[in-house]
Amino acid sequence: MGRAPCCVKEGLRKGPWSTKEDLLLTNYINQYGEGQWRSLPKNAGLLRCGKSCRLRWVNYLKPGIKRGSFSEDEEDLIVRLHSLLGNRWSLIAGRLPGRTDNEIKNYWNTHLIKKLRSTGIEPKPHKNFTKKEKSRKKEGKKSNNEKFKGQIVQVEKIKVFAPKPIRISCGILRNNSFENVTLSTTTCSSNSNFEKVDVGKDKEKEVKLFPRELDFGELLEGDGFYDEFLMGESCKFSNKVEINDSMVEKVYEEYLLLLSEIQEDQKE
DNA sequence: AATTCACGCAACCGCCGAGTA
């Protein structure tokens, strides 16, 4: 039996949302709350697919969504998180309050890739799987899931740390507005696993930023990278980024939990 | 001024995992 469609598509509107539709959706959700996306359009008087409603709400209408260009702090965080998590946009978004996965994904694809390339960094490519590869990947996933309950995704050589998403609502505190921050440039020092960062007005100093490619081996070998990633110089190299204690604690807990699971698995 | 091109972004599509009957 084939999979049932998410909704009946006949007679439904597609394309950009009108102000009226936005209003209808917002009013309905304000009154009845999120969820029940399948029945929501009908109840709200919208000629839209439930998925479309959810997307519109989550990405644009939901209170607290931050619009506008990304600050350098945010860019920096996205780059680091992408290095760590891969194309797990929802996880990355979970650590950038007010930003949505779609927005971050678009920003990465249109701006950050180019920016990184211009500084000599080749971002990890995301693989486009063929149907065959997808099914193979699926098989692999199944076996992984049994052991790790979906917390680790292993694709070829690149191993990705994929913890359960925890949305951090107040993760990053800014004590300098973007406007006040002198533009800093990021340059790549060749043959190095780390980057050299010019921190605006301050004299240039060498800081560890992130490895080009992260492998669990590095984590397990205990070179302390992850600790540094979270709390080390990379975060305190300027006053631009401060990671909230609870955020660090939560992410660190995820890391420890994951690490212990991997170690147990290796013993077996 | 008209046309072409490139880019950015909103929205769509298909797949997957979790939950449930």
Added chain:
DNA sequence: GTACTCGGCGGTTGCGTGAAT
């Protein structure tokens, strides 16, 4: 254990817009 629904995710598409010719 199976079949099914629902919500969510990541990849992709296509339209609108501004720059270049």
